[in-house]
Amino acid sequence: MSNITTEVRGALGVVTLDRPEALNALTHAMVMEMADALRAFAADDAVERVLITGAGERALCAGGDVVSLHADVQSTRGQGAARFWRDEYTLNAQIARFPKPVVALQHGIVLGGGVGVSGHASHRVVTDSTRIGFPEVTIGFVPDVGATWLLTRRRGELGTRAALTGDHFGAADAIALGLADSYVPADRLAELVSLLETTHPDAAIEQLAAPAPAGSLVAARPMIDQAFAGDDPRAILERLRAAGKEGAAIAETIERRSPFAVAVTLAALRRARGLRSLEEALVQEYRVSRHTALAADFSEGVRAQLIDKDRSPKWTPSSLAGVTPAMVEACFAPVPGGDLELPQPGRPAAAHRVQPQPDQI
Template sequence: MAAPEPQTIIERTGAIGRIRLNRPKALNSLTLAMVRDIEAGLDRFEVDPQVAAVLITGEGERGLCAGGDIRMIYEGGKADTDAPTMFWREEYRMNARLGRFEKPFIAIMDGIVMGGGVGVSVYGSHRIVTERTRLAMPETGIGFFPDIGASWFLTRQDGELGTYAALTGEQLLAGDAIALGLADLYVPSDRLPALIEALAALPAAAGHNEISESIAAFTESPPNGTMASRRAAIDRLFAFDTVEEIIAALERDGSDFADGTLAVLRTKSPTSLKVTLRLLRLGRKAPSLEACLAHEFAATAAVLRSHDFYEGVRAAVIDKDRNPQWRPARLDGVSGADVAAYFQPSTEPLFPAGSGKGERT
């Protein structure tokens, strides 16, 4: 019997240490084993003098990574195992490490890039999108909240694009991702093989500037995204600290955009919307990526006790009826105590006290 395909391929190609996510049938969704493979790859490439930079890509034609293995978290939570907590703990620590990784880290964000897929790419030094990029943090639609440091990277820019992206879960095109500060460069997908060859051909001593120059030879101006024309409206309508105020502003506005956004928000978990907004507002004041990850990790304990997470995954992944029955079903049914449950300190902190370090954004 042939050996099973590895979930992650770790290899050196010329001057590039490659991390290839290899679950194409599952849109390269992350398992705990893959998180550990990535960490092992970073360990290896960080000290290898023949590696000038690290490159992460997704196998197959559909995307870099669609997120964490939600079915595993659902089943582990239902069975009251420690698998979900272990996964989040190691994933979030990996996210923090990527944020301070010293060698250039190149992410090709081609196709679907969602949730945990954003987490393995957004902290890179060179983040490349294509015409096929569809980036999103869709967690409010499954009774969860945008995690993997989203309360950090969605709050580092002026205005409310991050708030909009987090609450609605709307997919962002290449131009949107760049406008939001989640990507840097646009390369048409048919030029990616040649780009990877050029990177591999660089000398082992190549530095950040040489890598940037090599990538620049393949870049183009990105097509306009959908957010550019809506930015003023988004900044105005989402500039509140409660979801109720945002809903009221959208209702008063009455534009097609506002009405469409209201329709989207009304499909999301009311509890998730409130928890997400509070995490974002805390994130704006947070001193570090680690601080945001710690808040998010603490909140996962309440996720595993919640109704909405299991109902959201059931509707989206298990039964696929796309008809979640949220509990509470309305914003006015979500109490302060319901939200406060997500903001209790973790009994097992994600990072040791005093471990916060500077991050690259």
């Protein structure tokens, strides 16, 4: 049974992730089917624009099927997981370079791989129910699917704060993070989809968009930018503890995450700032994903959060003080089977996207 459905409505090609009982979490088969659907829409002259959405009210997509990836790591040392990531990251780049406008409805839960199939679209729409983020550090893993690219395209450290805490965010904060572009109230979403059948996304979204209800990140940005600067996660924690009640609460959150994953994530973000394209970031993330999936914390994190659900992981090392530079550096080394190979970009990623105003950058 397919968990991806497609239809053409007027000039709109619709791709729906259809696994609502699992919050539309991505399987390998879904990744491949979605890639095929997008290729078909790209070749169909009757399709002028594409919509990506999720079945049900609860989620666009809660991410990859992590339990299956964990099982593969246990049984094959991650050979199946490597194939999944190769195809998933290729899909992320395919969406970014799609030759027609792509609208992603980021409704409900949009985590990890859910951002991968929506955050690289040319038009990214959040709504009242949106809860978006990269929770990977909570399971001893690292933000991937182009996260290190998306979270480092704007000045300041909001992206670093999102990645190191694994927190979830609403509509306004998703826009501030650079993971979304526009807010459309939930009661206007059906109208938006109908309008897209005949109308370019720029005009359709402009007609129905509204200011998003206030979030929390922009007001806290001076503290966040100061505290999350630099390359040393332990120094970040020290500055957060000295930044008052809000900073101390953020520090406590980070201290509950995998120290190893936090250190590797920070290093990956800093390296991504110097990369030239989404594709380069995905190549780097492929290496990091392969290495961190084999580390003790990934298996332990998935066990604690998703299998036994005792929410009491025993991290190795148990604190950032035990994470050495050599341990972090090893995660960026070449992997067996070679690097991820992606087509060279023929045009800027998400070329149709409305550019942010200067005060948003």
